[in-house]
Amino acid sequence: MRRSLRWTAPPAVAALSLAGLTGTALPAQALSTQAPPAQALPSQVPPATFPSALAAGARPATYDVVVERDVRVKMSDGVRLLADVYRPARGGKAVPGRFPVIVSQTPYNKAVPGANMTSAYLVERGYVQVVMDVRGTGGSPGKWQAMNPREQRDGKEIVEWASSARRPWSNGKVGLYGASYGGLNQILTAAQRPKGLRAIFPVVPMGDAYRDVVGSGGQIDLGFMPLWLGAVAGLSVLPPTYTGSDPTGALRALQDHVGNIGEFQLTMLFSALSGGDRAFDGPFYRTRSPLTVVDKVNVPAFVVGGQFDIFQRGEPMLYQRLARRVPAKFLYGPWTHLQAAGPALGRTMPGTISQPGPQLPELMLRWYDRYLRDVADPALEALPPVRYYENGSGTWPAAAQWPPARTGYQALRLAGNAAPGRPGRLTTGAASGGPDLAPWTPLSGLCTRSTSQWTAGLAGLFGTGCETDNSENDRLGLVYDIPVRKALRLAGPVSAHLNVSTAAKDGQLTVRLEDVAPGGRATQLTAGWQVLSLRKLDKKRSVTRNGLIVxxxxxxxxxSARPMPKNRPVPVDVEIFPVAGVIKPGHTLRVSIQTGDFPHLVAPVPQLIDSVGAGIKVWHDARHPSWIALPVQR
Structure with missing residues (x-):
């Protein structure tokens, strides 16, 4: 017998206002100007769990699975793309009848297990799944151009093909499924409002192609972009599964794919690293950014994001925009990219924090059952719109929005005199002291959480300890500390307003927010980056709360690029990606500043030449105050 998923919001959560962020003062009792008493390093937080009330059993599998390989789907320009169709079956034969359809689009080759976005879990429970190689990848002919307008149009057309009454296995109702690339193209497809589309469930989707991943803060992502472009290239030059039956077509597809590596992937990397057009934001990235079209989505959406994911920034933004217009929910966990994507595809990466129920496939099933099978599910409707993991407590708070309505912003100002190995102070009082010199250390960042995060979680598998302790890296720059004497809860985006100067024309700031335990372990909660020459601020598009740009x-x-004035302080605002955590009593809240974040980021050649050898002075006197804006939970 199927159990219902039940959850009752506690009074404090149920009473949350749906209004925007409100200004609130930072609780003075939470912070202390005195050093905390020495304590032993606390034991590791146990695996995070969802509240037990969420652990409802999913309906059981009732079918086997059969697959029809390499179905050719004709697009409006005449090109025939390749798809595999997975159908419910018994006794090795497809069950007759019409079913709701799940569509997935992958650039990672539909023939490669673990990368092909397939879900036997859903097919076994009465869904047909169509998995298509996007144009120029896998078995599909053409040249891959990474989410360009033609590929986006293909997404609309494959949904309408799958929902057509001409498909004998389709009841006309379609949902979209996939993680990462298979998550972001759900939004790009849904924004075109294809006939038959009823719901989407994007897992770790990108929001802004430039700001989220390619050019964080204005430097080029060396940690993930070559890895990703190389993976697409490598999987696209595998012989198509139809090589034996159609060797001529397979050879033609491979020729397109191999030639495209130089035309697209290598050209893109060279342009970015040499300081060409791809090193800057513009139409190329805007066209490929789901945030530019998300307001056109008109179907229910369940967004899953990771707080240490490469798309950490864009996921909550997508949810915010979706929630204004359609039924939407948001799950924001403590995952890297692969840790979040794996469970969504029925696989688990090492290091994934335990989820005793419901698993992501179960949540997906309930979501699709509600909107594709029209099965009433009051318990699903009662789930809070937002569940996020709180780092430091191991709990999953509920909220009616993101950031939670109880979030308010307060500035902590830099004070004292910091130097490498000697902390400055954070204060709720007046700025004082400085300027402090952060030396030019372009290779800083190697032993930090950034290295794991921006290799999609791969670097974290080696167990070096760098993912959970930034203390050695902190010695390569400046840190500013404030002891915490009452639990300090943070949830939302963070920003730093720094007055800085340099003898060079350019430079880069890396600003990390860290939780320092009594034993000295510095856990990076989040970080942000900003190239000095690209400091120009668009105040109309910036978000301000409580008088602070947050x-x-x-x-x-x-x-928009402009060189730095030599040795003269100018204000620079650094966007720091969202945080969700609690700083415990006896711990220290730290802001850490360096001039690099390698191997995550590398400067394009012209920018590097303009930065070589020069450190950056951080000013924080009364005339040039510097501060960090924190999203504090009331």
Whole structure:
């Protein structure tokens, strides 16, 4: 017998206002200017769990699975893309009848297990799944151009093909499924409002192609972009599964794919690293950014994000925009990219924090059952719109929105005199002291959480300890500390307003927010980056709360670049990606500042030449105050 998923919001959560962020003072009792008493390093937080009330049993499998390989689907320009169709079966034969359909689009080759976005879990429970190689990848002919307008149009057309009454296995109702690339193209497809689409469930989707991943803060992502482009290239030059039956077509597809590596992947990397057009934001990235079209989505959406994911920034933004217009929910966990994507596809990466129920496939099933099978599910409707993991407590608070309505912003100002190995102070009082010199250390960042995060979680598998302790890296720059004497809860985007100077024309700031335990372990909660020459601020597009810019927006265009005035302090606003955590009593809240974040980021050649050898001074006197804006939970 199927059990219902039940959850009752506690009074404090049920009473949350749906209004925007409100200003609130930082609880003075939470912070102390005195050093905390020495304590032993606390034991590791046990695996995070969802509340036990959420652990409802999913309906059981009732079918086997059969697959029809390499179905050719004709697009409006005449190109025939390749799809596999998975159908419910018994006794090795497809069950007759019409079923709701799940559509997935992958650039990672539909023939490669673990990368092909397939879900036997859903097919076994009465769904047909169509998995298509996007144009120029896997078995599909053409040249891959990474989410360009033609590929986006293909997404609309495959949904309408799958929902057509001409498909004898389709009841006309379609949902979209997939993680990462298979999550972001759900939004790009749904924004075109294809006939038959009823719901989407994007897992770790990108929001902004430039700001989320390619050019964080204005430098180029060396940790993930070559890895990703290389993976697409490598999986696209595998012989198509139809090589034996159609060797001529397979050879033609492979020729397109191999030639495209130089035309697209290598050209893109060279342009970005040499300081060409791809090093800056512009139409190329705007066209490929789901945030530019998300307001056109008109179907229910369940977004899953990771707080240490490469798309950590964009996921909550997508949810915010979706929640204004359609039924939407948001799950924001403590995952890297692969840790979040794996469970969504029925696989688990090492290091994934335990989820004793419901698993992501169960949540997906309930979501699709509700909107594709029209099965009433009051318990699903009663789930809070937002569940996020709170780092430091191991709990999953509920909220009616993101950031939670109880979030308010307060500035902590930099004070004292910091130097490498000697902390400065954070204070709720007046700025004082400085300026402090952060030396030019372009290779800083190697032993930090950034290395794991921006290799999608791969670097974290080696167990070096760098993912959970930044203390050695902190010695390569400046840190500013404030002891915490009452639990300090943070949830939302963070920003830093720094007055800085340099003898060079350019430079880069890396700003980390860290939780320092009594034993000295510095756990990075989040970070942000900003190239000095790209500091121009668009105040109209920046988010302001309580008189503070809490989410700065920079154009990052070639036209917006301006060199630094030599040795003269200027204000620079650094967008720091969202945080969700609690700083416990006896711990220390730290802001750490360095001039690099390698191997995550590397400067394009012209930018590097303009930065070589020069450190950055951080000013924080009364005339040039510097501060960090924190999202504090009331």
């Amino acid at each position: 989410q700065p927006w920079h154009p990052y265009t070639k036209a």
